[in-house]
Amino acid sequence: MSDRVLVAESLGKTYPLPKGDLRVFEGLDFELGRGELAAIMGASGVGKTTLLNLLGGLDRPSEGRVLVDGEDLFAGADREVAAVRNRKIGFVFQVYHLLPEFTSLENVGFPLMIGGVPKKEAFHRALGMLLEVGLEDKAHSRPSQLSGGEQQRVAIARALVNAPRLLLADEPTGNLDWKTGERVLRLVLDLHERKGLSSILVTHNEKIARYCHKVYMMEAGTMKLLTSPPS
Numbered sequence: 001m002s003d004r005v006l007v008a009e010s011l012g013k014t015y016p017l018p019k020g021d022l023r024v025f026e027g028l029d030f031e032l033g034r035g036e037l038a039a040i041m042g043a044s045g046v047g048k049t050t051l052l053n054l055l056g057g058l059d060r061p062s063e064g065r066v067l068v069d070g071e072d073l074f075a076g077a078d079r080e081v082a083a084v085r086n087r088k089i090g091f092v093f094q095v096y097h098l099l100p101e102f103t104s105l106e107n108v109g110f111p112l113m114i115g116g117v118p119k120k121e122a123f124h125r126a127l128g129m130l131l132e133v134g135l136e137d138k139a140h141s142r143p144s145q146l147s148g149g150e151q152q153r154v155a156i157a158r159a160l161v162n163a164p165r166l167l168l169a170d171e172p173t174g175n176l177d178w179k180t181g182e183r184v185l186r187l188v189l190d191l192h193e194r195k196g197l198s199s200i201l202v203t204h205n206e207k208i209a210r211y212c213h214k215v216y217m218m219e220a221g222t223m224k225l226l227t228s229p230p231s
C-alpha cells in the first residue's frame with residue numbers, strides 16, 4: 001500500500017466568468033502521506049477552498065488529476081465521484097452546513113443512509129459517533145438549538161460516521177471564538193490520531209497550524225512547504 005493517500009498532479013482550476021476566465025491556480029502538485037496532518041494557510045481569496053474542493057471531489061479540476069489511494073478520483077461520472085467521496089472522504093466546512101430541519105442524529109446518520117445502510121443501523125452508528133464528539137445528549141436537538149461549537153462537533157461526527165480515511169476541513173474553527181475553536185481543534189486532533197486519519201486543515205490561524213506536521217502556504221497560485229512552523 002502506498003504511503004501517499006492523496007496526490008494532486010498538475011492541478012488547475014479556472015472559473016469561467018462573464019468578464020473573462022479566472023485562473024485560480026495551474027500546475028499545482030501536492031501530496032498527503034498516510035497519517036499525516038497538514039495545514040494549508042494563505043490569504044483570503046488565494047484559492048484554498050477551491051483546492052480543498054478539488055482534493056475532496058466536491059468540484060472538478062480544469063486540468064490535472066487527483067489520486068485517492070492511487071485511484072483517479074475523477075475517472076468516473078459525477079455520481080461515481082460522489083460515491084467515492086461518501087466512502088473515503090470526510091468534509092468539514094466553516095459554516096457547518098447541517099440540515100436545519102433534521103436533528104443531530106439525523107444529520108449524522110444521513111451519509112450512512114445515502115450509502116444504503118438501513119435506518120436503524122444508521123441511527124445506531126450515528127449515536128455512537130455523537131458519543132465520540134461528546135454530544136449524545138443533543139442527539140434530538142436541531143441545529144438552531146445548538147451553539148456554534150456544538151454544531152461543528154455534529155458536523156465532525158457526520159464527516160467521520162462513514163469511517164473515511166481522509167478528513168478535509170475548511171477553516172473548521174473560523175466562525176468560533178478562540179476558546180470554542182480550540183476545543184473543536186482538540187477534538188479534530190484527537191480523532192485524527194485515534195482513527196488513523198490523514199487530514200488537511202485549511203486555517204488562517206497560526207496557532208492551529210503549529211499543531212500540524214506540515215504547513216503549506218498558498219500564494220499566487222503556488223504551494224510552498226514551510227520549513228518551520230509559522231511564528
Ligand SMILES: Nc1ncnc2c1ncn2[C@@H]1O[C@H](COP(=O)(O)OP(=O)(O)O)[C@@H](O)[C@H]1O
Pocket residue numbers: 015017022024042043044045046047048049050051
Ligand atoms: N464558484 C466560483 N465561481 C467563480 N469564482 C470563484 C468561485 N469560487 C471561488 N471563486 C474565486 O476564486 C478565487 C479563490 O477563491 P477561494 O478558493 O474561495 O479562496 P480562499 O478559500 O483561499 O479564500 C477567488 O477569487 C474567488 O472569488
Ligand SMILES: [Mg+2]
Pocket residue numbers: 048049050170
Ligand atoms: Mg475559503
